Amino acid sequence: MRHKIGVATLSLGLAMLLAGCAKTSSNAEDKASEIASTANTPALAYALKVKESSQKSALSYDIVKSLTVEVGPRIPGSQGDKRAVAWAEAKLNDLGFDKVYKEPVRVRNWERGFADAKVVSPFPQELIISALGGSIATPESGIEAKVVMFDSLESLIAADKATVQGNIVFLNTKMQRDKAGRFYGKVVPNRVSGAVEAAKQGAQAVIIRSVGTDNSRFAHTGVMRYDDTVEKIPAGAISTADADNLAAMFASQQSSAEDIILNINMQAKDAGWQTSYNVIGEFTGSEKPDEVILISAHLDSWDEGTGALDDGAGVGIVTAAAKLVKDAVGQPKRTIRVILYAAEEIGLVGAYQYVRSNRDTLKNIIFAAESDFGAGQIYQLDTRFAEDVRNNPADLYAALQSMGVELGNNTTSGGPDVSMLPNYGVPVIALKQDGTYYFDYHHTPNDTLDKIKPEDIQQNQTVWAMITAYMAMSDFDPRPAPKG
Amino acid sequence: MRHKIGVATLSLGLAMLLAGCAKTSSNAEDKASEIASTANTPALAYALKVKESSQKSALSYDIVKSLTVEVGPRIPGSQGDKRAVAWAEAKLNDLGFDKVYKEPVRVRNWERGFADAKVVSPFPQELIISALGGSIATPESGIEAKVVMFDSLESLIAADKATVQGNIVFLNTKMQRDKAGRFYGKVVPNRVSGAVEAAKQGAQAVIIRSVGTDNSRFAHTGVMRYDDTVEKIPAGAISTADADNLAAMFASQQSSAEDIILNINMQAKDAGWQTSYNVIGEFTGSEKPDEVILISAHLDSWDEGTGALDDGAGVGIVTAAAKLVKDAVGQPKRTIRVILYAAEEIGLVGAYQYVRSNRDTLKNIIFAAESDFGAGQIYQLDTRFAEDVRNNPADLYAALQSMGVELGNNTTSGGPDVSMLPNYGVPVIALKQDGTYYFDYHHTPNDTLDKIKPEDIQQNQTVWAMITAYMAMSDFDPRPAPKG
Numbered sequence: 003m004r005h006k007i008g009v010a011t012l013s014l015g016l017a018m019l020l021a022g023c024a025k026t027s028s029n030a031e032d033k034a035s036e037i038a039s040t041a042n043t044p045a046l047a048y049a050l051k052v053k054e055s056s057q058k059s060a061l062s063y064d065i066v067k068s069l070t071v072e073v074g075p076r077i078p079g080s081q082g083d084k085r086a087v088a089w090a091e092a093k094l095n096d097l098g099f100d101k102v103y104k105e106p107v108r109v110r111n112w113e114r115g116f117a118d119a120k121v122v123s124p125f126p127q128e129l130i131i132s133a134l135g136g137s138i139a140t141p142e143s144g145i146e147a148k149v150v151m152f153d154s155l156e157s158l159i160a161a162d163k164a165t166v167q168g169n170i171v172f173l174n175t176k177m178q179r180d181k182a183g184r185f186y187g188k189v190v191p192n193r194v195s196g197a198v199e200a201a202k203q204g205a206q207a208v209i210i211r212s213v214g215t216d217n218s219r220f221a222h223t224g225v226m227r228y229d230d231t232v233e234k235i236p237a238g239a240i241s242t243a244d245a246d247n248l249a250a251m252f253a254s255q256q257s258s259a260e261d262i263i264l265n266i267n268m269q270a271k272d273a274g275w276q277t278s279y280n281v282i283g284e285f286t287g288s289e290k291p292d293e294v295i296l297i298s299a300h301l302d303s304w305d306e307g308t309g310a311l312d313d314g315a316g317v318g319i320v321t322a323a324a325k326l327v328k329d330a331v332g333q334p335k336r337t338i339r340v341i342l343y344a345a346e347e348i349g350l351v352g353a354y355q356y357v358r359s360n361r362d363t364l365k366n367i368i369f370a371a372e373s374d375f376g377a378g379q380i381y382q383l384d385t386r387f388a389e390d391v392r393n394n395p396a397d398l399y400a401a402l403q404s405m406g407v408e409l410g411n412n413t414t415s416g417g418p419d420v421s422m423l424p425n426y427g428v429p430v431i432a433l434k435q436d437g438t439y440y441f442d443y444h445h446t447p448n449d450t451l452d453k454i455k456p457e458d459i460q461q462n463q464t465v466w467a468m469i470t471a472y473m474a475m476s477d478f479d480p481r482p483a484p485k486g
Numbered sequence: 487m488r489h490k491i492g493v494a495t496l497s498l499g500l501a502m503l504l505a506g507c508a509k510t511s512s513n514a515e516d517k518a519s520e521i522a523s524t525a526n527t528p529a530l531a532y533a534l535k536v537k538e539s540s541q542k543s544a545l546s547y548d549i550v551k552s553l554t555v556e557v558g559p560r561i562p563g564s565q566g567d568k569r570a571v572a573w574a575e576a577k578l579n580d581l582g583f584d585k586v587y588k589e590p591v592r593v594r595n596w597e598r599g600f601a602d603a604k605v606v607s608p609f610p611q612e613l614i615i616s617a618l619g620g621s622i623a624t625p626e627s628g629i630e631a632k633v634v635m636f637d638s639l640e641s642l643i644a645a646d647k648a649t650v651q652g653n654i655v656f657l658n659t660k661m662q663r664d665k666a667g668r669f670y671g672k673v674v675p676n677r678v679s680g681a682v683e684a685a686k687q688g689a690q691a692v693i694i695r696s697v698g699t700d701n702s703r704f705a706h707t708g709v710m711r712y713d714d715t716v717e718k719i720p721a722g723a724i725s726t727a728d729a730d731n732l733a734a735m736f737a738s739q740q741s742s743a744e745d746i747i748l749n750i751n752m753q754a755k756d757a758g759w760q761t762s763y764n765v766i767g768e769f770t771g772s773e774k775p776d777e778v779i780l781i782s783a784h785l786d787s788w789d790e791g792t793g794a795l796d797d798g799a800g801v802g803i804v805t806a807a808a809k810l811v812k813d814a815v816g817q818p819k820r821t822i823r824v825i826l827y828a829a830e831e832i833g834l835v836g837a838y839q840y841v842r843s844n845r846d847t848l849k850n851i852i853f854a855a856e857s858d859f860g861a862g863q864i865y866q867l868d869t870r871f872a873e874d875v876r877n878n879p880a881d882l883y884a885a886l887q888s889m890g891v892e893l894g895n896n897t898t899s900g901g902p903d904v905s906m907l908p909n910y911g912v913p914v915i916a917l918k919q920d921g922t923y924y925f926d927y928h929h930t931p932n933d934t935l936d937k938i939k940p941e942d943i944q945q946n947q948t949v950w951a952m953i954t955a956y957m958a959m960s961d962f963d964p965r966p967a968p969k970g
Contacts, residue, residue: 068738069732071609074609074612127559127792243936247558308731450731
């Protein structure tokens with residue numbers, strides 16, 4: 003995910019459920035008799051059936067394993083991205099989706115190239131640096147200048163320009179660990195806006211302390227932005243361990259007049275426009291093919307890891323959920339559409355293209371959701387459903403509690419790639435995952451398959467499959483999404 | 487540390503202590519009256535006094551911080567190594583050691599240079615690789631060949647040569663996590679001897695799964711050896727995550743005839759002979775200056791991390807221990823000698839040179855010890871003392887129990903750099919540390935200061951200071967070491 007700026011919300015919880023405002027689905031089904039007698043409604047019975055089969059299935063793990071092993075890194079527009087698109091089409095076909103198709107998305111292909119940073123004096127040492135996504139290159143010979151350190155973007159903005167002019171800015175803001183990842187939103191402006199703010203103050207370049215919760219020497223990349231009215235300067239992230247080391251050099255020098263001189267050399271380039279694709283697979287609805295359950299993830303990743311957590315896990319989870327529903331309950335009444343979006347990391351490019359290309363049919367989407375926060379277990383369901391019916395699927399909400407998932411707020415914007423849909427009245431949900439360790443690996447070379455626990459991704463798969471089954475097999479209709 | 491091949495041993499423990507075979511030191515001291523009345527002997531009283539002051543001191547942490555921040559990586563013979571020698575002399579002088587001197591050590595300077603590995607087909611991906619220390623380079627254009635995977639060195643040795651000839655060998659042996667680090671010895675032959683065994687089977691190159699317990703994309707370097715009678719081939723380590731990925735590619739290809747083709751390019755070079763130094767600091771004994779308490783660590787490190795755990799921690803621990811003893815108890819009766827050895831990582835080069843240069847005075851060493859296993863807490867004291875007096879310092883052993891340190895065996899060879907001394911009759915001890923996480927970081931870029939917990943290194947410092955004080959202020963003499 004790119005910049006999910008999560009806000010933890012209180013669960014509305016059991017009290018509302020117990021208030022008993024459920025209006026059960028009335029669609030009786032032939033298959034209902036086969037299904038667990040504990041089900042309150044036919045739709046719930048389908049959810050419970052797929053729950054049972056999902057808990058025996060490793061499909062989501064197998065899919066992300068296939069993607070990371072057989073494709074690996076897939077930055078938008080790259081050869082890896084093209085292989086990922088081909089992989090996705092083949093995978094959806096192999097799994098027996100009724101329709102598999104792709105929609106073109108024009109993307110800028112940014113190439114990282116060589117990156118190197120070193121303290122020249124007084125304590126010569128290499129630092130581990132990663133160019134931020136979209137950064138321009140340094141001159142071929144690099145940039146060598148005095149480092150000025152700030153503890154926040156605000157301090158930089160407030161600084162006397164004379165202290166910054168001609169120097170390299172070092173933004174050293176620590177990120178706290180948190181289950182909901184709430185501190186990402188507080189720190190990520192360093193990454194997104196650091197270059198613009200440093201350039202306004204006359205800096206030659208900016209380096210940031212990685213936006214991450216690990217203590218390691220992996221630098222965290224991620225997208226940054228320029229402002230056409232401000233000079234473009236190169237931007238990179240150093241690892242948290244290197245940030246600590248560099249900060250300690252300042253402390254060692256406090257009694258000295260000697261400057262800390264840094265040399266940065268990054269040879270990133272914009273490799274121009276390429277065509278990528280949103281890859282889409284559907285199980286066509288048997289009764290209401292025009293009513294669409296939209297579950298999604300993004301296919302692209304950053305280029306240094308294999309994109310296991312971000313967002314191979316999501317690809318595995320939503321693809322597996324759809325397939326497991328089909329296998330467990332047969333052809334769904336409504337259409338289940340899996341979208342694997344292009345180019346999320348560089349600005350939800352595929353998602354915006356999807357909206358432009360499908361504007362007329364957005365009204366058919368019953369709800370949309372994206373899995374894009376790794377593979378930690380889901381603990382909360384947030385919704386953006388029409389208020390008057392929001393609590394109708396009380397039986398589903400109660401069933402999710404058995405999976406450790408509490409009902410949360412009704413004000414979510416959903417995952418990144420569906421976050422623009424409520425503006426069009428499309429309901430969304432967000433299945434909040436335990437992100438305690440997510441930002442240890444996010445956007446680093448260390449985002450690899452071994453970071454996914456099979457039991458955790460299976461819990462995700464099961465929750466998604468239950469909700470998908472319920473919504474695809476019921477008449478519950480949460481449209482339109484309330485305005486934000 | 488290079489290759490401590492530990493064997494856990496049963497503690498002889500409390501029973502022996504309680505058997506009451508203690509022969510207490512008889513040296514009465516003026517200062518004794520000042521010291522805690524719980525002390526059984528004057529020597530113990532000194533140990534308890536320094537325990538108290540050490541528990542208020544962060545000196546060992548401050549020393550390793552200074553070394554990692556102000557010097558950083560220091561592979562033998564490099565500019566970093568030269569800076570480390572200057573740093574060590576200045577640090578020992580600043581701390582007020584009576585004598586600070588250095589002894590030259592000739593070392594080969596190996597330079598890592600560029601290293602790159604990628605799967606060419608069927609699943610193009612970059613792999614994170616680190617050249618093994620001492621490896622020759624590949625040709626400039628790299629080596630591109632089929633990969634053949636073996637789960638152990640034994641399997642490689644037993645293989646049909648026709649299956650290996652002309653290929654790249656991949657040794658994929660997993661290392662288990664263990665408090666005592668016992669599995670290092672089982673896996674490290676892959677690193678040390680992999681190139682020789684692969685070359686005997688006709689391979690072009692060898693890559694090993696990193697000898698490490700992490701799941702990350704840091705490759706673990708470390709020394710490897712050639713055999714003059716066998717062709718030299720390049721040798722590298724890939725990270726454990728990359729090893730898993732590569733192994734998974736084999737699994738994905740099981741039903742296919744397609745080979746996995748790897749391209750390796752490593753441009754390491756032997757940069758010739760350089761002079762490094764064992765740096766030595768002493769507090770001269772007031773009564774028996776010729777009786778020497780030798781405590782040590784190694785100053786060199788691998789070149790990718792800042793050598794915080796290996797062996798900045800040891801440098802901090804033994805240097806601080808000596809200084810704290812001097813400050814707490816005044817001039818020691820026996821000489822306390824701190825040796826910061828050169829070039830441990832490439833074969834205990836400084837330690838062997840020390841023996842050659844000081845052969846005639848080795849007999850004066852009361853005991854020798856090295857701290858070289860990171861900063862995990864000490865849980866066991868192993869010794870190599872004359873059997874008939876081994877249990878005399880029962881009061882010290884009991885006091886160490888209060889620090890969580892049990893008495894272990896009497897057959898240790900001590901740390902790497904003192905392991906040759908028992909052959910000369912020099913007693914040694916080994917203070918066994920909790921190494922549960924040591925091999926997550928060992929020989930990687932991720933061996934940095936943030937991996938050291940201040941409270942853990944302080945426990946080490948205190949235990950070393952207690953033993954050093956006791957031995958420097960008593961007449962207890964464990965010479966000669968029993969033969970191995």
